[in-house]
Amino acid sequence: MLIHFIVKDSGIGIAPQNVSHLFDAFTQEDSSTTRNFGGTGLGLTISRRLCKLMGGDISVVSTQHLGSEFTASVKVNKKIVIADSFNSIQTSILDSKNSANHPSLIGLKVLVAEDNEINKLVITAMLEKKGVVIHLVDNGFECIQAHKSQQFDLILMDIHMPIMDGIEASKMIRNDSDKTIANIPIIALTANVMENDIAYYLSVGMNAHVAKPTKASELYRIIEQCLKTA
Structure with missing residues (x-):
């Protein structure tokens, strides 16, 4: 069974040519977004990975100047919780050889x-x-x-x-x-x-x-x- 979460906003939206790269690590729509609103371009990448670890996915539909709609889904019968999922990401970042x-x-x-x-x-x-x-x-x-x-x-x-x-x-x-x-x-x-x-x-x-x-x-x-x- 999948649970879906939908988040909508009426913000600046995303240009069509940038939507396909939105979930790439360290990517934001343009350089001014980082300075004005903060962030590194990692949030959506980590969110997608968390969703996939929990048996689901995340997607976006956006219209520039009108807003965006993000849909995230996770499987409730998976014995994976957010904390464990994040720990697996954190472990991959930490240098275990040291x-x-x-x-x-x-x-x-x-x-x-x-x-x-x-x-x-x-x-x-x-x-x-x-x-x-x-x-x-x-x-x-x-x-x-x-x-x-x-x-x-x-x-x-x-x-x-x-x-x-x-x-x-x-x-x-x-x-x-x-x-x-x-x-x-x-x-x-x-x-x-x-x-x-x-x-x-x-x-x-x-x-x-x-x-x-x-x-x-x-x-x-x-x-x-x-x-x-x-």
Whole structure:
């Protein structure tokens, strides 16, 4: 037996040529959507995978400028629950080959600026596994406020966030007159992996770059590298 969920909106809609790519990882209808509304282009990809793991699927019908209708279906007789399905996705993202203890990470206080809930869960799982103390915020503005109000050892900074993105937040932190605030290591977390993108992040004051989807071993390595050179 299938259960269907239908979600309709009367928003901006989706251009016909973009509908076929909507469920591709790290894909959004256009570059302005990320900046205006937040997100990484992973939500629909993960949603489809969850539906398929539960014996169903997800589809969309959209008219540009009029809105969209998403239909998701799942089988109720499958012994698969959302938590187990998400764990299988999370396990595929985590780098299970990494067995180092990373003692330098234990007790480390890390400020994570990330607006996507799935990404928050993944990063939290990776860092808490190594004894890191995490503080989560949703955008660059909240990141700056949190950093001014309490002491952190390092910042993991998403690039595309609502209200204030990671670029502007990093610039403001680096320009702060208080050197304790200005000199904190900042690592960019983003799916943008082109050399010119990475060079730009470094030019605005970020110390390093970690690609999404994030591998645990790479995240640990970059954090330890930044701490050594800070």
